[in-house]
Amino acid sequence: MQIREDDLMSDKIAALLQEHLDNMHEITPPGSVHALDLERLRSPDITFWSAWQGDELVGCGALRHLDATSGEIKSMRTVQAYHRKGVASKLLEHILAEAERRGYGRLYLETGALAEFAAARSLYARYGFEPCGPFADYADDPNSAFMTKALPAKKQAPISLPASESA
Template sequence: MDIKLDDLTGSKIAGLINEHLQGMALNSPQESIHALNLEQLRKPEITFWSAWEGNDLLGCGALKELDPYHGEIKSMRTAKEHLRKGVAKKLLQHIVEEAKKRGYQRLSLETGSMDAFEPARKLYASFGFEYCKPFSDYKEDPNSVFMTKELFKK
């Protein structure tokens, strides 16, 4: 698997982001969807990666800088045909390592509270993420859960 920086201009990545947004719409009420579209992912505070095997797009993930010490995981998605092959685990590993290289003390995320998001919550927990209160601009929401991992002690 080759994980590389992605400029979000390819049709395959556009298709995967569209699939991600559709999946969110199927499983979450509109007011509880925090997934980003292509334009929002192109902001300078966001670094986006895609995972490939040859010409096959396996998945994607992003890291948003909230401040110099705190990052947020965004847009984690595995392509339907590559589910349960370890794609998300490798992408998450890559993002956690990048956050450490940047010197972030904390890495956080928001995901859904519904059953459809249970595999994601289990993956994050296996990496040491713990449930927490809303961070950044998020508000309490019964459809969202928030998780965080301390990378370095202050």
């Protein structure tokens, strides 16, 4: 599987994201859908990745920059035929690595609190995400499950002083 940054221009991505939005509106009460449409995902504070098996799109995920120390996971979706085949785990690992590379100390996410989202909540919990309250511009919502994960502190390279200053 190859994960690559995506410009959100392909028909395959557009179709997967529309399927995601349609599904969220089917299973989530009105006013509680926080999935972003294609245009909102093109925001400069969001980096979007797609996952491919050869020429076949198998999933996607995004990272939204909240501030200098934190980000939010958005738009995690796996194509139905690839459910339970490790796509979401690989995407999540990719996003976690990118968040650490950026020096974020914390990641957040919002997913559904309904039974249909149990697998997603379980995946995030396996990766160390814990329940938290609303963050950023979210309001408390009984249909939302908010989660967070502290990331390892970014390691600083040892400071090397010139020989004349270290003696």
